[in-house]
Amino acid sequence: DSGVTQTPKHLITATGQRVTLRCSPRSGDLSVYWYQQSLDQGLQFLIQYYNGEERAKGNILERFSAQQFPDLHSELNLSSLELGDSALYFCASSVDIRPYEQYFGPGTRLTVT
């Protein structure tokens, strides 16, 4: 158990819908990262927040957005869902602003039908 929690574990939804994935970092960690892992694209960095502020942006689509709240939990919002958005979404956290020894949560498996 990494100490990072993610909900829900599984999510099945239809194309065009909007979903919210939630992540709670390890106690004391200020950075939260979101990753997408699909069979054809591998593991891809989406976005990082550090202490409530957006710190780095990767291959995140405009239909996706995220935020980190004052209690440091984070949410990833995915809208206008397409079949290709089906993937495992991981959240990770680290104490530092850089991703040294980041700890991954168990992931949310999103299926878009």
Add this chain to the structure above:
Amino acid sequence: GQNIDQPTEMTATEGAIVQINCTYQTSGFNGLFWYQQHAGEAPTFLSYNVLDGLEEKGRFSSFLSRSKGYSYLLLKELQMKDSASYLCAVLNDYKLSFGAGTTVTVRA
């Protein structure tokens, strides 16, 4: 852009040694990570190299040559539980870029 290459699959026998190579061409470099990922599970951190040379951690070692854009992960005394995907990742500024992963199968 980022280009990170590692072999797709490797098979080895229990008790043996396996070396997973990773080559990279990236626009910047702040370090190289190796992660282990069992099927359906989250990646777990194995090692981090920022300077050239070998870092040893128990049965696992990782090597880096920045001038050659090359790293390897060495797994010694292989155990069945080492069957997993091994991901090479390069840190550029604050962003991690991952290779596609090498699936290692350990046979009895």
